[in-house]
Amino acid sequence: MRTAYCVETVRRAERELMARVPEGALMQRAAAGLAAACADLLGRVYGRRVVLLVGSGDNGGDALYAGARLSRRGAGVTAVLLAPDHTHAGGLTALLRAGGRTVAPAGAEGAVRRADLVLDGIVGIGGRGGLRPEAAALAALVAEAGPAVVAVDLPSGVDADTGEVHGSAIRADLTVTFGTHKPGLLVDPAREHAGSVRLVDIGLGAELPAEPELEALQHADVAALLPTPGGESDKYRRGVVGVAAGSARYPGAAVLAVAGALRGGAGAVRYVGPAGDTVLARFPETLVSDRGPKQAGRVQAWVVGPGAGEDAGTVAEVLAADVPVLVDADGLRLADAGAVRGRTAPTLMTPHAGEAAALLGVTREEVERARLAAARELAARYRATVLLKGSTTLVADAGGAGVVRVNATGTAWLATAGSGDVLSGLAGSLLAAGLNALDAGSAGAYLHGLAGRFAAHGAPVGAHDVAAAIPEAWRDVRDRDLRD
Numbered sequence: 001m002r003t004a005y006c007v008e009t010v011r012r013a014e015r016e017l018m019a020r021v022p023e024g025a026l027m028q029r030a031a032a033g034l035a036a037a038c039a040d041l042l043g044r045v046y047g048r049r050v051v052l053l054v055g056s057g058d059n060g061g062d063a064l065y066a067g068a069r070l071s072r073r074g075a076g077v078t079a080v081l082l083a084p085d086h087t088h089a090g091g092l093t094a095l096l097r098a099g100g101r102t103v104a105p106a107g108a109e110g111a112v113r114r115a116d117l118v119l120d121g122i123v124g125i126g127g128r129g130g131l132r133p134e135a136a137a138l139a140a141l142v143a144e145a146g147p148a149v150v151a152v153d154l155p156s157g158v159d160a161d162t163g164e165v166h167g168s169a170i171r172a173d174l175t176v177t178f179g180t181h182k183p184g185l186l187v188d189p190a191r192e193h194a195g196s197v198r199l200v201d202i203g204l205g206a207e208l209p210a211e212p213e214l215e216a217l218q219h220a221d222v223a224a225l226l227p228t229p230g231g232e233s234d235k236y237r238r239g240v241v242g243v244a245a246g247s248a249r250y251p252g253a254a255v256l257a258v259a260g261a262l263r264g265g266a267g268a269v270r271y272v273g274p275a276g277d278t279v280l281a282r283f284p285e286t287l288v289s290d291r292g293p294k295q296a297g298r299v300q301a302w303v304v305g306p307g308a309g310e311d312a313g314t315v316a317e318v319l320a321a322d323v324p325v326l327v328d329a330d331g332l333r334l335a336d337a338g339a340v341r342g343r344t345a346p347t348l349m350t351p352h353a354g355e356a357a358a359l360l361g362v363t364r365e366e367v368e369r370a371r372l373a374a375a376r377e378l379a380a381r382y383r384a385t386v387l388l389k390g391s392t393t394l395v396a397d398a399g400g401a402g403v404v405r406v407n408a409t410g411t412a413w414l415a416t417a418g419s420g421d422v423l424s425g426l427a428g429s430l431l432a433a434g435l436n437a438l439d440a441g442s443a444g445a446y447l448h449g450l451a452g453r454f455a456a457h458g459a460p461v462g463a464h465d466v467a468a469a470i471p472e473a474w475r476d477v478r479d480r481d482l483r484d
């Protein structure tokens with residue numbers, strides 16, 4: 001499991017650790033890891049030109065000490081001091097002793113244009129708001145000049161706790177973060193600014209609490225969740241998932257949800273709705289019923305909503321069932337909030353940003369700017385588990401207060417019509433197989449993201465390709481975990 005902790009928790013843990021280690025030790029650990037990552041990126045350090053953007057805090061100190069290390073290895077290092085009267089004194093002395101030089105922002109253009117590498121040490125977890133004008137101008141110059149950029153701890157200008165970006169922020173190729181990931185490194189739009197992320201261990205682990213702010217499943221975590229049939233299994237014991245989806249207008253949504261559900265671990269898929277013939281033509285193994293959800297026979301979980309059109313009656317009927325229910329797409333609009341809140345069995349809602357915005361009464365852009373807050377807010381309002389889809393997929397458990405799962409496997413190729421329907425079938429199938437709503441949502445998103453990658457291989461795909469690649473994703477999770 002990859003975990004991320006918010007700034008307040010990191011600060012508390014750092015205080016506790018600092019009380020037990022020699023003064024300055026943590027910064028030296030951070031700087032050593034940072035310099036090593038820069039050396040890896042450069043390939044050869046000797047003769048390279050490195051520019052440090054140095055702000056007023058310890059983030060700048062990290063950059064200066066790392067710059068000193070690179071300078072000792074033969075790099076030409078220039079520090080641009082954004083706050084010359086408040087520069088980290090120890091770091092500055094170390095850099096100057098190692099042969100580095102300093103320059104004011106006004107005189108930095110030449111050095112930036114010649115640089116092989118720029119280290120962003122403007123602000124770290126002490127940053128508030130976007131970059132200030134002088135730093136923003138430097139960031140624009142760096143972006144235009146195009147050297148590799150390594151962000152120290154996190155890209156300056158992004159919100160470490162939320163992933164929000166207020167104003168301008170550094171765009172990095174690599175972020176070297178210390179002690180633990182911060183939520184902003186895993187949640188867009190900030191995540192996009194971070195590039196790839198490397199975690200440097202500074203010994204913080206033992207001081208961090210058990211419950212992080214965010215967690216991201218890895219192969220081993222998902223492998224442990226995947227349902228596997230045993231000797232005693234039959235199709236009913238593996239779980240039956242009911243899919244109430246599709247309409248005369250959108251029969252394809254039913255097919256795609258069933259396509260996902262058939263690959264999600266349930267023993268059988270029961271389809272209810274007006275697209276039965278279309279579903280059967282594509283998937284003859286589906287149990288099709290032309291009666292409503294109540295009369296369709298027992299299921300262990302329902303998926304309702306994809307392509308449902310205006311069929312509020314079916315949504316209400318499904319919500320009245322005493323089994324886990326996944327509500328997606330049109331179902332989200334048609335569901336009565338009180339009925340969702342009143343359910344005793346788990347509910348998993350799977351909106352994209354537009355659907356979440358409609359439920360919250362805000363704009364889509366507002367949701368995309370503050371995904372974490374939106375997912376938590378919906379989970380609180382509906383007392384349901386909420387999987388918020390998009391470039392970052394988040395799963396907040398019912399109530400919204402606990403740890404939020406973030407999915408790291410997605411690819412932008414999944415932004416294709418109907419791929420959400422596949423996800424709803426897949427996650428609903430995992431619910432029917434016995435996973436709780438948080439696990440079903442996050443393991444479903446994980447497999448779905450991986451399937452998207454495998455199906456796409458860097459080229460456009462349709463949603464049915466994603467569904468067809470789910471078994472490959474499943475095998476990859478299971479087999480790579482066995483090898484690890």
Ligand SMILES: NC(=O)C1=CN([C@@H]2O[C@H](COP(=O)(O)OP(=O)(O)OC[C@H]3O[C@@H](n4cnc5c(N)ncnc54)[C@H](O)[C@@H]3O)[C@@H](O)[C@H]2O)[C@@H](O)CC1
Nearest residue numbers: 014026027030056057058059123124125126127128130153
């Ligand atoms: N505390 C520790 O034990 C460790 C801290 N480390 C580093 O220390 C950093 C935190 O250092 P600080 O607490 O000094 O905070 P920062 O260096 O992140 O920033 C604080 C300073 O930046 C200014 N500032 C805030 N927002 C700004 C903005 N938008 N534009 C320009 N300036 C702004 C503040 O006025 C303050 O002077 C971490 O991110 C990490 O890089 C590491 O050395 C590891 C150990």
Ligand SMILES: Nc1ncnc2c1ncn2[C@@H]1O[C@H](COP(=O)(O)OP(=O)(O)O)[C@@H](O)[C@H]1O
Nearest residue numbers: 389390391410411412414415417418419420421
């Ligand atoms: N930029 C992106 N990067 C990664 N995944 C994305 C991106 N955009 C969309 N997705 C994923 O693609 C799927 C689209 O679902 P959805 O918006 O419901 O589409 P539809 O309604 O057409 O089925 C979701 O799983 C979502 O997380």
Ligand SMILES: [K+]
Nearest residue numbers: 120123152156
């Ligand atoms: K930084």
